[in-house]
Amino acid sequence: GAGVSQSPSNKVTEKGKDVELRCDPISGHTALYWYRQSLGQGLEFLIYFQGNSAPDKSGLPSDRFSAERTGGSVSTLTIQRTQQEDSAVYLCASRSTWGLVADTQYFGPGTRLTVL
Amino acid sequence: EDQVTQSPEALRLQEGESSSLNCSYTVSGLRGLFWYRQDPGKGPEFLFTLYSAGEEKEKERLKATLTKKESFLHITAPKPEDSATYLCAVQSMNYGGATNKLIFGTGTLLAVQP
Numbered sequence: 001g002a003g004v005s006q007s008p009s010n011k012v013t014e015k016g017k018d019v020e021l022r023c024d025p026i027s028g029h030t031a032l033y034w035y036r037q038s039l040g041q042g043l044e045f046l047i048y049f050q051g052n053s054a055p056d057k058s059g060l061p062s063d064r065f066s067a068e069r070t071g072g073s074v075s076t077l078t079i080q081r082t083q084q085e086d087s088a089v090y091l092c093a094s095r096s097t098w099g100l101v102a103d104t105q106y107f108g109p110g111t112r113l114t115v116l
Numbered sequence: 117e118d119q120v121t122q123s124p125e126a127l128r129l130q131e132g133e134s135s136s137l138n139c140s141y142t143v144s145g146l147r148g149l150f151w152y153r154q155d156p157g158k159g160p161e162f163l164f165t166l167y168s169a170g171e172e173k174e175k176e177r178l179k180a181t182l183t184k185k186e187s188f189l190h191i192t193a194p195k196p197e198d199s200a201t202y203l204c205a206v207q208s209m210n211y212g213g214a215t216n217k218l219i220f221g222t223g224t225l226l227a228v229q230p
Contacts, residue, residue, distance in 0.1 A: 004159070033216075033217070035218075035220075040222070041222060042120070042203075042219075042220035042221055042222045042223070043160075043203070043205070043218070043220040044220075045216075045217035045218065045219075048216040048217060050216075056216045056217075059217065091159055091160070093159075103147070103148050103150075103165055103207065104150070104162055104165060105150075105162075105218060106162060107152075107159035107160045107161070107162075108159050109157075109158055109159045110158070110159050
């Protein structure tokens with residue numbers, strides 16, 4: 001079946017602009033994650049959604065970052081007033097919450113964000 | 117604080133030259149250890165999950181093993197198409213159960229020369 005998809009694949013923006021990144025999880029996966037991968041650093045957890053529960057926002061680096069998940073499916077990560085240090089690859093992952101692979105997170109291809 | 121350290125940072129092998137990648141971890145309690153492969157410009161691709169010390173899993177030329185402090189990814193007779201960055205991640209447990217996130221290492225960049 002189809003994997004996790006993300007759009008756009010690349011985004012170039014000017015400092016101070018707002019950006020929205022989109023994630024479509026694997027159909028039927030109720031858990032959804034956002035991570036950030038900066039050059040030379042490991043993947044950094046940002047936020048986690050599980051069903052109708054309140055999201056775990058503990059990884060968001062500042063209040064300029066926010067995310068929502070509509071209808072338990074598509075998620076949007078919004079970065080307001082972008083800064084150059086926000087430049088990174090933003091990865092989305094989804095996970096089934098039942099069965100033998102309930103712990104495995106499956107990643108999308110990422111959105112490469114460049115802030116000029 | 118949960119932490120994952122991978123070594124070496126980069127590894128160059130000749131085709132057919134077997135080797136191992138290391139992932140050392142520190143967690144309060146281990147829920148699972150995950151290995152991913154990442155090709156340039158792509159998202160991580162799942163390889164293995166290990167849950168307890170002594171567990172081993174294999175897939176083609178790759179075998180992952182786990183102890184209480186570290187995991188190894190053994191690559192037997194590698195081919196050029198095995199060239200990628202290999203990422204290790206842990207999911208920890210706390211008093212409330214499994215935590216929500218994976219803690220990743222910075223990866224090992226593997227290059228296999230023909």
